[in-house]
Amino acid sequence: MAAYSVADGAEVARQVATLPDGGSSDSLCAGAWLSAAGERQAFNDDFTLLAGTVPGPGNKGKTATAFSVSGGSPVSTGPGATASDDRAPVFQSGTSTLWYVTGDRHLTSRDLKQPSAAPADHGTAPGQSFLLAGDRPWVRAPLEVTPDQAAVAPGGTVAVGSNLLWRRTDPAASFAEQNVEPAVLGPSLNGRAPVPGSEAMPACAARLWFDDLSLLCNARNTLLRVTFAPDHSRVDKVETLIPEEQGLIPGAVLSPDGRSLAFLREWAGTVDLYRLDLSAGAAPVRIASLAAGAPTGSGGVGRDVRVIAWQ
Incomplete structure (x- = not known):
């Protein structure tokens, strides 16, 4: 991981981490088209830790952990760690709190700045992976969209993953989210209706939201700003940046x-x-x-x- 000066491009810092045998950081190895939130939540607040997993005791299952960016050593898993098959570890944005799904499908978090603290149980997770929007997990993604591709709007009621737009019917519910059938940003696909106003858009993948109505979208060789109507029912403007x-x-x-x-x-x-x-x-x-x-x-x-x- 390297840091560069925006002013003149000078490299100002570099860290190299070699993960131990069996160690993995799936959120950075999942593919080329990830959302900005999906990539950022691989790291803690000050970029000293990288979320990942190591083999569980006796090499059975996986245990959620974090690796030191300076060297790659895993941090202590703390009390309460078991050989359950942990999945999808991510950091809550702006914190050193690691969230993950345990093998028995419980959504769990652990503040790695307090290694002696017991993990917090957030109830049953209806899916094996999720994306955090603040401290609220989006744990069900429609069809082929994976959580690390999804970008949730700041208001927390809609998300775009790949080129699909969907919404939560009850954004206040922590673990009973229901997603409506997604609509397509761009031409009709697999029988799904396009969002009106987006039919001529090129294929693109959600990257981040500028605000609750304006989305940055990655086309293959350009960047688009997509502006929605206040209720997200249509696209009002598509700009090539x-x-x-x-x-x-x-x-x-x-x-x-x-x-x-x-x-x-x-x-x-x-x-x-x-x-x-x-x-x-x-x-x-x-x-x-x-x-x-x-x-x-x-x-x-x-x-x-x-x-x-x-x-």
């Missing part, structure tokens, strides 16, 4: 003030980091080339490189 060009645009994150984006561009074996001011007529500015230190995917391109946060 960067010119379509050769190369893959795998992800982007917002600046702390919400006025700029940082994003990656992959092309011909190189990975570059860019900044884009969200003002009319602004052009992308290359911050740094990451090619020298970037790991590469099976196709020779840096598919494993993520842009996680703008601090």
Whole structure:
């Protein structure tokens, strides 16, 4: 994990972690198209810990844990850890509280800054994985959408995963969520109706929400801002934020003030980091080339490189 200066692209810090045998961080190994929340929740508040699992006692099952970003050693699992088959560990945003689903389907959390504290049981989880929106889990995702692809709107009533829009009928319920049949952002697909106003959109994957009505969407070689009507019943506007060009645009994150984006561009074996001011007529500015230190995917391109946060 490396940190770069937004001003001049200088590398200001780097940490390398080698996970122990059997250790895994599934939320960063799940695929190329993850939401910003899905990637950020792999890390705790200060990026010192990475959520993951290690083999349980006697190499049976898995135990949720976190690895030190400086070195890769797992932290103590604390009291109450068993050989249950834990799944889907993520950090609650802005904290060092690790959430996960146990083998007996209980949603559980543990504050890793208090290693002697017992885990908190949040009741039965209706699914094996989830995405946190604040301290509320979205534990049921429709059809082929996986939780680490889903981006939940700040109001907590709708989400977009891949190119599907769905909503919770009762956002106050912690463990009895029911999702309505999703609608498609873009042309009709598999018999599902498109969200009106989105029919001409290119295929794109949800990345993050600017606010409760405005979504950043990753098309293959560009970024789109999709603006919904107040009740999310239609798309009022689709804006192309960067010119379509050769190369893959795998992800982007917002600046702390919400006025700029940082994003990656992959092309011909190189990975570059860019900044884009969200003002009319602004052009992308290359911050740094990451090619020298970037790991590469099976196709020779840096598919494993993520842009996680703008601090």
